[in-house]
Amino acid sequence: MSQIIQLAQAAKAASRQLACLDSTRKNQVLNAMSTALMAEQQAILSANRQDLQAADQNGVSAAMRDRLALTPARIEAMATGIDTIAALADPVGEKRALGVPPSGISVRKLRVPLGVICMIYEARPNVTADASALCFKAGNAVILRGGKEALHSSLAIAAVLQRVLRQFDLPEALISVIPHPQRSLMLQLLQQRDSIDLVIPRGGEGLINFVTDNSKIPVIQHFKGVCHLYVDSSADVEKALDLLLNGKTQRPGVCNALEGLLVHQDIAPVWLPIAAQAMADSGVKIHCDAASAGYFKTPHLLQDEDFGQEYLGLEIAVKQVDSLNAAMAHIDRFGSHHTEVICTEDAQAARQFQQRVDAGVVMVNASSRFSDGAELGLGAEIGIATSKLHAYGPMGLEALTTEKYLVNGNGQIRA
Numbered sequence: 001m002s003q004i005i006q007l008a009q010a011a012k013a014a015s016r017q018l019a020c021l022d023s024t025r026k027n028q029v030l031n032a033m034s035t036a037l038m039a040e041q042q043a044i045l046s047a048n049r050q051d052l053q054a055a056d057q058n059g060v061s062a063a064m065r066d067r068l069a070l071t072p073a074r075i076e077a078m079a080t081g082i083d084t085i086a087a088l089a090d091p092v093g094e095k096r097a098l099g100v101p102p103s104g105i106s107v108r109k110l111r112v113p114l115g116v117i118c119m120i121y122e123a124r125p126n127v128t129a130d131a132s133a134l135c136f137k138a139g140n141a142v143i144l145r146g147g148k149e150a151l152h153s154s155l156a157i158a159a160v161l162q163r164v165l166r167q168f169d170l171p172e173a174l175i176s177v178i179p180h181p182q183r184s185l186m187l188q189l190l191q192q193r194d195s196i197d198l199v200i201p202r203g204g205e206g207l208i209n210f211v212t213d214n215s216k217i218p219v220i221q222h223f224k225g226v227c228h229l230y231v232d233s234s235a236d237v238e239k240a241l242d243l244l245l246n247g248k249t250q251r252p253g254v255c256n257a258l259e260g261l262l263v264h265q266d267i268a269p270v271w272l273p274i275a276a277q278a279m280a281d282s283g284v285k286i287h288c289d290a291a292s293a294g295y296f297k298t299p300h301l302l303q304d305e306d307f308g309q310e311y312l313g314l315e316i317a318v319k320q321v322d323s324l325n326a327a328m329a330h331i332d333r334f335g336s337h338h339t340e341v342i343c344t345e346d347a348q349a350a351r352q353f354q355q356r357v358d359a360g361v362v363m364v365n366a367s368s369r370f371s372d373g374a375e376l377g378l379g380a381e382i383g384i385a386t387s388k389l390h391a392y393g394p395m396g397l398e399a400l401t402t403e404k405y406l407v408n409g410n411g412q413i414r415a
Helices: 003-018 023-039 041-058 062-068 072-087 126-137 148-167 183-189 205-214 237-249 268-281 290-295 324-334 347-356
Strands: 095-099 106-113 116-121 141-146 175-177 198-202 227-231 258-264 285-288 315-321 339-343 361-364 383-385 393-395 401-408
Touching (some): 003 183, 023 041, 023 126, 041 072, 072 126, 116 126, 126 148, 141 148, 141 183, 183 205, 198 383, 258 324, 268 290, 268 315, 285 290, 290 315, 324 347, 347 361
Parallel strands (some): 141 175, 227 258, 227 339, 339 361
Antiparallel strands (some): 095 106, 106 401
């Protein structure tokens, strides 16, 4: 029997043990994990330096290096995130009544863990802590397959969490790590449908496509984050500028950063010169349509079919539109079902935008950077679903559970 099969089967057995753990005990374990991460941060930072040195030697992109890098502040944020998850209401065990049908049987639904979650990710060592904590609180075992870029960091974080599991007499297999980055092992992992219940890949579009094409297990898909800000004709100028700069420049290498800017032609003469200067001051490279080119010093002209790129850097695509409908049509064609934002003072336009735009998160007068599990009140997120089964948008605790039917009768038989 291969190592991967053994690991998956051990995770499945461990998940059954975790499913019996009550919320109080789970929270005690999580709080201990948070404390342990802070106590061991020097060891984690040392492991991360190995990954950063290798990244520099291999010439990784600035966006990937930013996701890879850990600092004391980021480790503290991981620990705080785990404490936040511990403080959240536990969805496991929730019941809801569905009534009594004519047969007289009583029908309820009970929220239960999914079982075993497989996380496949690239240069994101914080995923190791976030995914472990979320899966644990929701009653699931997790198998972590990080990329080679973050391998030392991920192993160091997981080792801390596993030590806490041992302290509470829980199986280490609740948090399993694939210690080698070979793609052949990932292929084996994706075949273990008898032991693994869900695969969540986090990374570039190539990784998502590979997992989707090769998995025999259901996959949560998040191909890319092409997020737009639409500045409506009624937009407040200062609000629109703040949303643009925060969404594009605060952390341009993440999936909820803005990649597209749509501007109503009626407000363009007033607002675009201000926005152009602000983006120039921030070093943002401009790609745009011909109608917008005159507002920028050195724009790169785009043909219509060239929109919809995920730049993951200080670049943005700008286009003028003549109506709300045109903006929504552009988003429908070039968006990635991640996050879309409208800046408007028109309540009807805001309502139409939120009702008709097909994205996991649709915002009115708020930065796309809030499209994050922690910011939306989920405590943390294990991923963002841009497909619709079985979740859509940032995935928190409830998305890591399902419901089963509880039926009680008194000897009823079906006629």
